[in-house]
Amino acid sequence: MTVETDTLILHAGKVCKHFxxxxxxxxxxxxxxxxLSLSAGDSVAIVGPSGCGKTTLLNILGTLDRATSGEIEIGGRDVTGLNDRDLAQVRATQIGFVFQEHHLLPQCSAMENVLLPTLARGVLRDGSEQQRAMMLLDRVGLADRAGYRPDALSGGQRQRVAIVRALINQPGLLLVDEPTGALDQASADGVMDLLIELNRHEQTAMVMVTHAENQAARLDCVLHLASGRLVSYV
Ligand SMILES: Nc1ncnc2c1ncn2[C@@H]1O[C@H](COP(=O)(O)OP(=O)(O)OP(=O)(O)O)[C@@H](O)[C@H]1O
Ligand SMILES: [Mg+2]
Incomplete structure (x- = not known):
């Protein structure tokens, strides 16, 4: 008899960061x-005042920065002791990032930007990435903009390209830092709709930092970061 266990996509245990x-x-x-623990399909909002440590936490959860102490498991694997090369491989295959700034390469088209993370994954391309990129660009309403460079896209369109880029490798974990900070209300709502739909449709576990209470309330759970601790909102 096989026993199905609910594999944790992300587990952070007693994580401390001192500067x-x-x-x-x-x-x-x-x-x-x-x-903090997340399973497939979970979504968590992190809220808190400027400077409280939200980006620091996201960077540590995403292995872009190392904790002073504590442990991080990604997909059931303890990554705390991995070297930089192995961590880069974990990021390339299992984690998608959406940063506050879109960080698209200005000289590349939307399609080329979306395909960049597939290079880091280090597998031979067979054309399926291109198909997935087009399917996702279409889902975010940008199929006809695939050949445009970032400077020919609006702010909301750039952020949607950045979200597609974060999802191209089908990561189990999506880490999102203030995705709508620079957008107007209508574009912000559209980007949020998209992230929530992808979270449900692809069962991607998502941690989102946001200042917007109405956005945070749309996720499964809202955690407040205060004095270095995560406290559940009731
Ligand atoms: N490399 C570093 N060296 C020293 N202090 C740092 C470093 N990175 C961040 N800090 C400090 O850690 C604290 C948390 O910074 P962080 O960027 O995580 O805040 P935040 O909650 O994301 O803020 P914001 O909402 O403004 O983006 C700040 O006081 C910051 O000055
Ligand atoms: Mg920040």
Whole structure:
């Protein structure tokens, strides 16, 4: 008999992050014993004032930065002790990032930007990436903009390209930092609709940092980061 277990996509255990401060013996404690677990399809909003550590937490969850102490598991694997090369492979295959700024390459078309992460994955291309890229661009209403460079796209369109780029490798985990900060209400709502639809449709676990309470409330759970601790909103 096989027993089905609900594999955790992400597990953070007792994660702490300290920054040493010049001229001060006491380090700045930004994250203090953070615990967080997500399974496939879960969505979590992280809210809190500017400077409280939201981006620092996302970077550590996404292995872009290392915790001072504590452990991170991605897809059931402890990544805490991995070297930089192995961490890059984990990121390329299992994690999608949407940053506050879109970080699209200006000299590349929307399609080329979307396909960039498939290069980092290090597998031979067989054309299926291109098909998936077009399917996702179509889903976000940009099929007819695939050949456009970022400077010929609106802010909301650029952010949608960045979201498609984050999803091209079918990551189990999507980490999103203030995706709509620079957008007007209608574009922000459209980007949120898209992220929630993809979270449900592709069962991608999602952690989203946002200042917007109405956006946070659309996710499964809202966690407040305060004094280095994550507290559930009730
Ligand atoms: N590399 C670093 N060295 C020293 N201190 C840092 C470093 N990175 C971040 N910090 C400090 O850690 C704290 C948290 O920064 P972080 O960028 O995570 O905040 P945030 O919650 O994302 O803020 P915002 O909402 O403005 O984006 C800040 O006080 C910041 O100055
Ligand atoms: Mg930030």
């Amino acid at each position: 040493s401060r010049p001229g001060d013996e006491q380090p700045l404690v930004v994250l203090d014993q953070i615990d």
